[in-house]
Amino acid sequence: MTRGALAAGPLLLAGVLGGRVADGVLAAIAAMLAGINDRPGSRRASVRRLGMPALAGALGLLVGTYAGQQLSAVPLTLLLTVLGLAAGGISAVGPVASAAGTQLLVTAAIGAGMPAAESGWQRALAFLAGAGWLLVLRLVLPTPGSLSGDFRFDGERAAVADVYEAVAALLDAVGGANATARRAALTAALDHAQDALAGPRLRRYAGSAAERRLHAQYAAALPLAEAATALAWAGEPLSARAAEGPRRLAAAVRGNTGTGPLPAPSRSAPALRALDNALLRAAEAFDRAAGGGEHRLLARRRSAKDAVRAALGTGGREYGLRVALCFGASAAIAQALHHARWYGQHQHWYWLPATAVFLVKPDLGPLASRVLSRAAGTVLGALVFAGFAALLPRPAGLIVLVAVCGALVPVATRNFAALTAVVTVLVLALVMAGGEPQASAGRIGETLLACAIVLIVGHLPMPGERGAGVRARLAAAGSAAHAYLVHVLSESGDRAERWALRREAYRTLAEARTAIALAAAELPALARHTEGTDAVAAVLERLVDTTTACAVHLDDSGRLSPRHSRQLQEALDELEQRREWVGPPVAA
Incomplete structure (x- = not known):
């Protein structure tokens, strides 16, 4: 709220006092749009979350301004429709890409329809200045309550501490009705921490002790999460002592202090032994990180090729077509009204396509x-x-x-x-x-x-199959589950690769679950196209949970138990029956 108060209003004031009201208005609009994308979290993640949409918005303003000055109504509408097709496809890549696609179209409409004496590049610079001002505030202003420590890493530290808290909560819920929900909460915490630590390096000498410590603490949480998931799969209730160690680790991360003595859990089962070993390694990692050393973020980064595949896939094509139709149709109707004598002077025709862009976004509900x-x-x-x-x-x-x-x-x-x-x-x-x-x-x-x-x-x-977005998310989750299962059953000794594959499997499953929930809440005419997908996601989750339990058991004994083998086969058989949603069968 403080950043929001210091952004749009002061920028408008600066424009009024400097005699450049139009630039002040554009800068304030940019700050407003950046404020919509501003979320709690790490400063590093905010650079990408705010910066990429701002760059897309400046590009849209540049293109829209020159197009509005040079093109008549019909060519301009065709250009905006093509932009809608491209931005819609890009929006299927992920949340940041979706925000970038939205700002590209909104500012293109504003640039084409808002009269101005400034050139396109001047308007784009004013827009970047407004968004950049909010980003500077995000990077410079401390979070309330963080002034006692190194506030530069307060968001990252809180995200990593939440992972350990989520591990403890899952251990408390083992054997109970809330275990599945707690496992999903652990996935969300890991996703958030992964994003918090994966942002760009903000300083020239970024390998500081504090930064290395946070990366080491995140990496140490991965085997703990794996062991906790295996225990939840086994379903045998645990003593309160099992969750005490992760909670002390969470407090150490949050307070930037040492761990102190950690209570060891029982070692009566493979998953409990894995939990105990993970706690010991975490304590060692916390101590080593204080003194230096290099640590890397154990997570797979999605490549540009993956992004292109998502944008050009079935989900991207369906979304792109809908955005293009909405954006193009609203631009055409708005310009027709703008030039209709009986309607009167239609000063703000760009409002109609800009509003349609926000409405057509499926990730808003x-x-x-x-x-x-x-x-x-x-x-x-x-x-x-x-x-x-x-x-x-x-x-x-x-x-x-x-x-x-x-x-x-x-x-x-x-x-x-x-x-x-x-x-x-x-x-x-x-x-x-x-x-x-x-x-x-x-x-x-x-x-x-x-x-x-x-x-x-x-x-x-639309051409093709309905529910393409959900289908694409499920297919991605199925592929990630397949890669994870094959790696575990190969008994590779590369633990870092295994944990990265596990993270990808659970992350894509969480994205599929979100897409399914949104589709299920649509009106019946749309919701019927994704009926049964919730059951497919449940089978995939069961497969990934079982794979995690297999990994822990193989580490301990070198072979699978009959229960592990049976549940793996049952999950694979169910997926084979639903292969129309997840693509080719997952075969071990």
Whole structure:
């Protein structure tokens, strides 16, 4: 909230005081969009999470400005449609790519439709300055409560500590009804820590002791997570003593202190022996990291080839087509209204395609709910702004209103309707600060029209199979499970490779689960295309859990027990029956 308050409002003020109001408005818009992408976490991860969408937004503004100046309505609409196709495909790669694709299209529409005397490169620089200002605030300002230590790594340290807490919670839940949920929570904690530590190096001499220590502490958590998962698979309840060691490790990470004595668990079973050994190795790693040494992040990085495959795959193609249709259709309708004499002067035609871009994003929730949330939030925000506009002095009151809305954006991101209401007030304030008349009624009309377009296009039949996004996620999870299983059964001694494969298997499963949950919440016309996929994900999870238990057992005894072999075969047989969702059969 502090970063939000110090971003858009001060940037608009600087533009007004410097006599460059248009640049101040663009910089404030960039800060607002960056604020929507700003999330709790590490500073390193924020560079990519905020920087990549900002670069895409600057590119969109550059292309949109020159296209709007040089092209007539029809060629411009065709260009925007092609951009929508490309950005939609890119959005299927992952959350950061999705944010980048969204900003590319939103700023392209703004650049094409917002009149300005500045050239495209000047507008792009103003946009980058606004987003860069918020990124600087993210990197420089300490998190509250972190001033007592090295606040540069507070997000990373908290993420690694959460992993150890999640291991302890899973050990407490072994044998109970919450074990599956706790294992999923452990996966989420590992994913978050992996992302927190995988950002770019922010200093010239990045190999500091604190940094090496965090990497070593994360790496030491991986065998603990493996042993805890194997114990959850076995399903025999454990004593409270088993979870005490990981909790002490979590406290050591969080407080940046030594571990002290760690209580050893019982060694009566292979998974318990693995847990004990992992605790011993963790204690040694914590001590070694304090004195130096090199450690690497034990995780597979997704290559550019993987990203291209996702963008051009079935999920990317389906998403790209829908985005292109929504963006192109809304741009065409908006320009037709803009030039229609009976409609009057349509000053903000870019609002319609920009709104459609946000509405068509499937990662913001089910289609019907996000359309309703957008409509309700826009109406509320427009009415609130109409009241403020009648009372506030200009431009000082509008600048204060922009600053307040910027501070509210991080809180409002928890609910799409609330975020829409806050952003609506902020955008209308920026429009009025730029010298244009109050536009609440127009904003409501544009949003309702965009809602109708997206609802129609979102339910249109598309070439190929429906549910392509879910199908692609399940196929990726099946491939990752296959690679992990083959490595474990080969009895390779490369533990780092095994843990990296295990991380990839669980991460892709979590992504598939998220896609399935979103698809299941759609209206019946869309949800029916992904019926049964939840059961497929459950079988894959059971296979990966069993593979983890096999890995721990093989380390201890060198052979599989009948129970391990039987459950592996059962999971493989079930996947063979559902191969239409996961691709070729997983064969051991």
